[in-house]
Amino acid sequence: MSTPRRITLKDLARELGVSTATVSNAFNRPDQLSPALRERILGEARRLGYRGPDAMARSLRTGRSRIIAVILAESLTYSLNDAVASEFLSGVAEVLDTQGHTLLLLSSRQTQGQIPGSASMADGFIVYGLMPSPSLLGRLPAQASLVSVDFDIAGRPTVHVDNEAACLAIARHALRMPPRRPAIVNLRLTAEPCNGRITPSHALLVAEQTITRSRLTGFHRALAEHGVDPAGVPMWNIEENTFEVCAPVIEAILDSPDDERPDLLLCMSDRIALTAVTLAEQRGLRIPEDLRITGFDGIAEGQYRAPHLTTVRQDSTEKGRTAARIILGLTPPASSLLTTELMVGDSCP
Amino acid sequence: MSTPRRITLKDLARELGVSTATVSNAFNRPDQLSPALRERILGEARRLGYRGPDAMARSLRTGRSRIIAVILAESLTYSLNDAVASEFLSGVAEVLDTQGHTLLLLSSRQTQGQIPGSASMADGFIVYGLMPSPSLLGRLPAQASLVSVDFDIAGRPTVHVDNEAACLAIARHALRMPPRRPAIVNLRLTAEPCNGRITPSHALLVAEQTITRSRLTGFHRALAEHGVDPAGVPMWNIEENTFEVCAPVIEAILDSPDDERPDLLLCMSDRIALTAVTLAEQRGLRIPEDLRITGFDGIAEGQYRAPHLTTVRQDSTEKGRTAARIILGLTPPASSLLTTELMVGDSCP
DNA sequence: TTCGCCATCTGGATCGATTCAGTCAGCTCG
DNA sequence: CGAGCTGACTGAATCGATCCAGATGGCGAA
CATH class of the missing domain: 1.10.260.40 (lambda repressor-like DNA-binding domains)
Structure with missing residues (x-):
């Protein structure tokens, strides 16, 4: 047989x-x-x-595989469960589908600067959210096209939003009613593990990621405008954008003695903000009377239940679409700056 | 040049x-x-x-690409934003990573029974959630391995849970305190578009998907045990497991005249149940006093905010891991039945 | 009738690796 | 000393298509 x-x-x-x-x-x-x-x-x-x-034989001969790889900053496990990353991927997938291309998922974390051989057959790479190690970039096939999202790679097109302006806008909004004790909750300020309180004076120095740094700069500018010394504003850092990782840090913040507990939390993501809403409510704090909270991203979940989140909406799906269009050559390979929108909800009217 | x-x-x-x-x-x-x-x-x-x-040349020669494709029932846009599907994919990705394989994402909806040529280079296919059209199955490369998830394909290994037993269990729990007007909210009973009220007598007949049918059978058995005629229990159908699609149907249910409004909602997903919780609370209904609600899936979001959802937890991540292990040959290619766990929360104590 | 011309079809080089069946030199061992 | 073995390396067939640069034949125009 x-x-x-x-x-x-x-x-x-x-x-x-x-x-x-x-x-x-x-x-x-x-x-x-x-x-x-x-x-x-x-x-x-x-x-x-x-x-x-046969697809492989064809690809070998033609030199194109009709596969586009997305390299995600975080683990796939995390990215697939994160609303923002998922929306981004949706946008990518949507455009790829219409063009008969398929989507390969990679995480830069898992790959440790390597990419599995099978991935190198992709026609193009979309690098999402975090600067990949130089060795990874060096390993990409020379002819492959590359688009980065949310950060710059020298000489390559990027899709991003103006994080600094967006954070400036939302912080200005929040500060129109002067808080007694504002605080900032960062997302992934450093590549180093660091979950909890950090000193403001070092924050900008250690902010390795342009995205976090820009957002922080926006917050700081708004604070300075309102006569608040950013160096005096307490800051916490969240390592991973999940309820489980956020919760203990938020608890710590809310556990501050009454006269130290912040009455305004500028959060760098909706996930963080929603966690804060949930935990604050569990303690009987009133939002926004006792605690005002702002987020970032504009995920759908933030609008499901009261209080609706005050946040900055960025269209992650459109980000994905744009990145895909550039990779496929439907759009000239130029960097693209997407707009954001301040959404005023009940969590910080 | x-x-x-x-x-x-x-x-x-x-x-x-x-x-x-x-x-x-x-x-x-x-x-x-x-x-x-x-x-x-x-x-x-x-x-x-x-x-x-070169990856392609190698793949052509060796006959293996180290790519595993997951064919998703719904559009990628939907699947990537659905907690259950995302968790499943996480599990798949986790195992593939450790074995140096990569993950290709396809949606059976987009492909209309075709799969893009580029996908046929995958070494294995994991079909998730819905029976693909026979033509699609016929088009898969003959030598490729195949695992289905949540439904059977004749002669192929499957990973699934005992939906009927799980729904029997949760319905039994809910019925211990006899409701005056129980109701069932189905998820995707038919392939036909149908969002809203349906007649119970035809529900089982039109239930094309084994997964929905099994869950419905579980509910019906429990109802019958408690002397309730399933045919008299009103049913609604939800086309897509998102807040946006659920909301109008739930609104319609809650808009029933007071003496017809259900006081127990057996929902086929946590997303549906959470939507019901949110909208019921907005109307000032007390949960569980005025309305008891049960879900299915055990997604994390159901446990974040009060009231915690009463639901059946299925470990979607483990489902993904199992499917991936079978596809990679780390496990004998036999069907695998995973356990579920009844989780009693505040939404239906 | 002859000359293009067009539509249709063909031969074979090529893509970039893997792999099997050897070749060959040097070493061991009786 | 020579048989046999081992480790290191080679040549060439092969995977399954794509796509040039032609070949062929039929047909209309001159």
């Missing part, structure tokens, strides 16, 4: 007494042969159980 | 005066050549900017 060798285009050609070129054309360029012959070929293919040209 | 042809293994071999076989071995089988020569080859490769064997 030897497995019958798979049927190839060549078998089909021999069987029909035509050349392989013609069979290939039957599948790829209907205009290159007579309809009658094409029908005969397709019919025979069906009869023999030939499933069409 | 012609682009300098990319460097190949053959160039490297010529440059060094060794055979291509030896260069290949330097990358793939260090034991097949002397360490000194290997170093020389690797050094020269670095010098020439050779990035290692």
Whole structure:
């Protein structure tokens, strides 16, 4: 019982007494042969159980795989459960689908600066959210196109929003009613593990990621405008944008003695803000009377239940679409700055 | 300025005066050549900017791509934003990562029974959540392995939970305190668009998907046990498991005249249940006093805010891990039935 | 009738690796 | 000393398509 060798285009050609070129054309360029012959070929293919040209052989020959890889900053486990990253991927997938391309998912964390060999067959790479190690970039196929999202890679197109302006805007809004004790809750300020209180004076220095740094700068500018010394504003850092990781830090903040507990939390993500809302409510704090909270991202969940979140909406799906369009060459490979929108909800009217 | 042809293994071999076989071995089988020569080859490769064997050529020759495709029932946009599907994908990704495989995402909806050629290079397929059209199955490469999740494909291994038993259990729990007007909110009972009220008598007949049908059967059995005629229990159908699609249906349910409004909602997903919680609270209904609600899935969000959801937890991540292990051959290709756990929360004590 | 011309079809090189069946030199051992 | 073995390396077939640069034949125009 030897497995019958798979049927190839060549078998089909021999069987029909035509050349392989013609069979290939039957599948790829209907205009290159007579309809009658094409029908005969397709019919025979069906009869023999030939499933069409082999994808690998085609890719080897043509040099294109119709696969686009997205390299995610965090683990896939995290990214797939994060609303912002998921929306981004949706946008990417949406455009790829319409163009007959498929989506390969990679995480830069898992790969430790390597990318699995199988990924290098991708025609293009979308790097999302975090600067990949130089060695990873060096390993990408030379001819592959590259788009980064939310940060710059020298000489490559980027899709991003103006984080500093957005944070400036939302902080200005929040500060119109002067808080007695404002505080900032950062997201992933450093690559180093650090979950909890940090000193403001060092925050900007250690902010390795442009995205966090820009947001922080926006907050600080608004504070300074209102005569508040940013160095005096307490700051906490959240390592990962999940309820589980946020919760203990938020608890710590809320556990501050009454005269030290912040009455305004400028959070760098909706996930953080929502966690704060939930935990504050559990303690009987009134929002916004006792504690005002702002978020960032504008995820749908923030608008489901009262109080609606005050936040900055960025259209992550559109970000994904834009990145995909650039990668596929539907759009010139230029950097693209998407707009954001201040959304005033009940959590900080 | 012609682009300098990319460097190949053959160039490297010529440059060094060794055979291509030896260069290949330097990358793939260090034991097949002397360490000194290997170093020389690797050094020269670095010098020439050779990035290692080409993935496509390798895949063509070896017949394996180290890519695993997941075919999702719904659109990628939906799946990536659905907690259950995302958790499932996390589990898959987690196992694939450890084995140096990568994850390709496809949606059966988009592909309309076709799969893009580029996908057919996958070594294995995980079909998630919905019976793909026979034509799609027929188009998969013959040698590829296949695992289905949450439904059976004849002769292929499946990963699933006992939906009927789980729904029997949670409905039994809910019915211990007899409701005056129980109701069922289905998820995707039919492939046809249908969002809203449906007649119970036809529900089982039109339930095309085994998963929905099993859950419904579980509910019905429990109702019958408690002397309630399932045919008299009103039913609604939800087309898509999102807040936006759920909300109008839930509104309609809650808009029933007071003497017809259900006081127990058996929901087929946590998303539906959470939507019901949110909208009921907005109307000032007390949970569970005025309305008891049960879910299904056990997503994390259900436990964040009060009232905690009464639900059946299924470990979607483990489902993903199991499917991936089977596809990779780490586990014998046998169907696997995962356990569920009744979680009693405040929404239906 | 002859000359293009067009539509249709063909041969074969090519993409970039892997791998099997050897070759060859050097070493051991009786 | 020579048989046999081992480790290191090689040559060339192969994977399954794509796509040039032609070949062929039929047909209309001159």
